[in-house]
Amino acid sequence: MDTRRLYSFIKIIDAGSITRAADILHIAQPALSQQLSALEAQFGQQLLIRSKRGVAPTEAGRALYRHAQLILRQVDLAHAAVRVSGRAPAGSVSVGLAPYSLGAALALPLLKSVRERYPDILLHVNENFGGVISEAIMTGRMDMAFIYGAGPLRGVQFEHLRTEDLFLIGAEDGTGTHGEGDVSLHQLERVPLLLPSRIHTIRQVVDAAFQQASMEPTVVGEVESALTLVNAVDAGLGATVLPWSAARAILDVRSLSVRRIVDPVIQVKLSLVMSDNQPLSEPALAVHDLFLELVRAFDDHSGEDKNHQ
Structure with a gap:
């Protein structure tokens, strides 16, 4: 197997055109077409569908695209391991972190600790949603991630770390969060809430709890930015629902009302996820x-x- 052909094949898929891929790779188009023909002959399958608009992978092409990414990443890791053999760990490491999670809260300490202990490691931090991160791990574009959820998911290994209760958090004035002690789900029905969009696990478990209780949450804003959420809660525009660890990391909880949601208790699971078919x-x-x-x-x-609370 010529890994150069695999690399060229990935570039063709990414570019959507043999001509554009040839320009990116700085090789002649006939030579690139020849590499593609050699791959199709080797696998005995048509890998691309050609049209006036460019190229698109067949089912066989999509399968090869996924495996080619894993193969080339393993080759890169092998080169890196040989180069640094006998020395301190060195190389590039990609870590995914779910927004509004303990993982995101630890992003800065992680960067600092890696720089102090392993100065030859280049850490890439990607804050994104669980589905996007899981796909990146399956295709070998990311080493590990700290996300909500506990699987199962094909191609991904979940290392469950903790289960966290969700809390209602907001300013004491105007958001319906005033009071002490726990707060029941029924008391939240008319509380204006600032939540992430439905792609986020926190939103999904909150919606599911309300649905099971035959209620609807009063969502007044969908906020994906932690900075915007902090400012909006501080301004009294609404309350939010977060695990304690995330709230403690991004909000001044000492000046806010923080009440655990009960009847029912709403929980999220946090896991460290890695590829199931390639070692770290x-x-x-x-x-x-x-x-x-x-x-x-x-x-x-x-x-x-x-x-203290």
Whole structure:
């Protein structure tokens, strides 16, 4: 197997055109077409459908595209491992973090710790939704991620780390969050809520809880930006629903009403996810262990903050 052909094939799919891919790769179009023909002969399958608008992968082409990404990533990892053999971990590590999660809250400490302990590791942090991140891990474009959910999902291994209750959090004035102690789901029906969109797991579990109780949440805004959410809650535009760890990390919880939702308790599961069919590289394993260390340190301090509330 000539890995150059696989690389060229990926570029053709990404560009959607043999001509554009040839320009990107700085090779003649006939030579690129010849590489593609050699791949199709090797696999005994048509890999692309050609039209005036460009090219599109067949089912066989899509399967090869996924495996080609994994193969080329493994080749890169092998080169990196050989180069740094006997030295401190070095190389590129990609980590995905779900928005409004403990993972996102630990992004800055993780960057700092990696720079201090492993200066030769280049850490790439991607904050995105679980579905997008899981696909990136399956295709080998990401090493690991800290997301909501506990699987199962084909091609992805879930390492369940914690289950967290959800809390109603808002300013004391005008959002219906005033009071002390727990708050029942029925008391939330008329509370103006600022929540992420329905693609986010927090929104999905909140909607499911309301639906099971034959109620509708009063959603006054869908906010994907943590900074915007902080400003909106502080301004009294609405309350939000978050796990304690995320709330503690992004909001000034000491100046807000923080009440656990009960009857029923609403929970989310947080997991560290990795590829099920390729092991972590040495630098990725170092980052994995460091991340778990930061999670444990966070847990050691969170109890004191809860008691303060």
